[in-house]
Amino acid sequence: MKHDKRTGASETRREPYRWPQAADWPAGRIWYGGDYNPDQWPECVWDEDIELMKRAGVNVVSLAIFSWSKLEPREGVYDFAWLDRVLSKLGRAGIHALMASATASPPMWLTQSHPEVLWRDERGDVAWPGARQHWRPTSPIYRGYALRLCRAMAEHYKEDPVIVGWHVGNEYGCHNRFDYSDDAMRAFQDWCRRRYGTIEAVNEAWGTAFWAQHLDDFSQILPPRYIGEGNFMNPGKLLDYKRFSSDALKDFYRAERDVLRKICPNLPATTNFMVSAAGTNLDYDDWGREVDFVSNDHYFAPGEAHLDELAYSASLVDGIARKKPWWLMEQSTGAVNWRPINYRKEPGQLVRDSLAHLAFGADAICYFQWRQSRAGAEKFHTAMLPHSGADSQIYRDVCELGKDLGLLADHGLSGTRLAKSRVAVVFDYESEWATEHTATPSQSVRHWTEPLDWFRALADQGLTADVVPVRGPWDSYEVAVLPAVYLLDGANTRRVHDYVSAGGRLFATYCTGIADERDHIWLGGYPGSIRDVVGVRSEEFVPMGPDEGALDHLDLSNGTVARDMADMITSVAPSAKVLVTYRAEKRTGLDGVPAITVNTFGRGRAVYVGCKLGREGLSRSLPAMMQAMGLENGQQVGDGDLLRVERVSEDHGRRFLFLFNRRARPVHVQVEGCPLVASLARLGGDGQAVVEPNGVLVLRR
Structure with a gap:
């Protein structure tokens, strides 16, 4: 596998674009929902969940993302009955599902029997079970168990009409981006053989004449393991290890995808990227060629950059998707749990943020998660249904957003694309x-x-x-x-x-x-x-x-x-x-x-x-x-108070203009079309509108 030259012309192969569709679902709908973890709750809660989902306009959930130990409680022994009951309840309510491959974290029986699947850090220390993603992507043993689970799930659910696609893995590389084990060493050596062909080419690429690092054989290639405090790793080698690590995880994703696709050829597959301004663990643009549709997880940057960073990241996802509709798989309704200080969202930001992702090309708006956990590491991560229940501002905002998305779908937004900028x-x-x-x-x-x-x-x-x-x-x-x-x-x-x-x-x-x-x-x-x-x-x-x-x-x-x-x-x-x-x-x-x-x-x-x-x-x-540059005189669109984003149909017959207030004060705007959604925005009778802080106005032109 030779590394491409990263030009537009080099994109000789991309997976054909396929978007999740449901035979019993009207065309042009915007998917809306989030991760659903019913296995965290007694079954008596499930009916309440689904009734509240219907009230909020939820039409899709992601299932079984971290459910391996529930689906395969003992090696080779599967229990799909509980998940079958969940799918049956969802289907009767008109709610569809992205089914996860459930391989994001292994069950305890697997790591107890095969501790050699656990990844090692640069000092050789083992990442023991106790959190998630403690597996190494280059382990043939772990791959064998994961693909066996994929086959079992695909065979069991290949005819289920509730399922509209596969959610493969989860946030690959979030915690296991780098592994320095012997499995990784051998895989890195093979990667270098494919990339360079000869050990002489590796020496030239890495500049090994410096500091006597000359290599005589591929067996001498090591991962960039610990070299002592204050020392400097060979930069060419380190850059290639980051490329290799992205490719190793990508190869694991492809293996899962191909097993699922062979059994369920009609179901599109994706995995949730982590694209943000600073989110650079994997080469998501390279990965974008391997999914049937691009999906992303994005969590807001606290402070004054909140909206701009979100818009920047969403625009980058649109670029990775090559302006095809994409899926917002995860975001938060409010505070997250993993920052030193977990700030809440201000009033209006729950709706505003979702409409911003929508403006930049998302045709699915989802959250982590549906019901906020009462135990575990993410119990303080907010959800669509928070600890305070349905009588809460978060749930009321979730319902408001569901109505907004339904209205925009009725007016034909779905399938339009982010208009190309200058x-x-x-x-x-x-x-x-x-x-x-x-x-x-x-x-x-x-x-x-x-x-x-x-x-x-x-x-x-x-x-x-x-x-x-x-x-x-x-x-x-x-x-x-x-x-x-x-x-x-x-x-x-x-x-x-x-x-x-x-x-x-x-x-x-x-x-x-x-x-x-x-x-x-x-x-x-x-x-x-x-x-x-x-x-x-x-x-x-x-x-x-x-x-x-x-x-x-x-x-x-x-x-x-x-x-x-x-x-x-x-x-x-x-x-x-x-x-x-x-x-x-x-x-x-x-x-x-x-x-x-x-x-x-x-x-x-x-x-x-x-x-x-x-x-x-x-x-x-x-x-x-x-x-x-010769770009003056009438080239500016405005003075920067508003972020203006437009989605258009291919024939430009449908045009939707999104106006987001970037300031901490009200902004006046001339209405340039038919108002569809006004969140923290007031329409006047003189063709003017006032968009409040955290507000958004959506117009059809």
């Missing part, structure tokens, strides 16, 4: 992994923060960008942003050249195009592989930090401030123009050095931002940068 902000999982190494110019600089800052800064200018994976079609947009995309291989470097020379408008930043896919530095100065496109050459990084006497910030001539990282730009091409410079003490050598430039390259233009400005600095700098 601007693509590029995100790259492998660039994030590479910047996580402990021997970089600054540990304060990571790839993932820069795309989020750009998304928010563009929103401040009234522009809602699409977040597009580096493999995706970012070069089909009018404007593309490469924000600290540290790794640019030869293929993507050519894409950048072709895009701008053909007339594209490019924003590129510090820490872009520094290394190739092996984490080998492009020589000749930074940004190595695209210096000619951006028209500048930098000789050094200028990290900044809090140490006494060190440079902790740089003032720019446009009034903004750079922190953490800047480039020492020493030459500017004749075709480039300096827009902004640094203002610094003469002793630093940075006074007057270019900070932001614009270059003409072919028929296009490229702005280079040579420092970390953050959301605020980018927002203040964008108008002048866009003007230098």
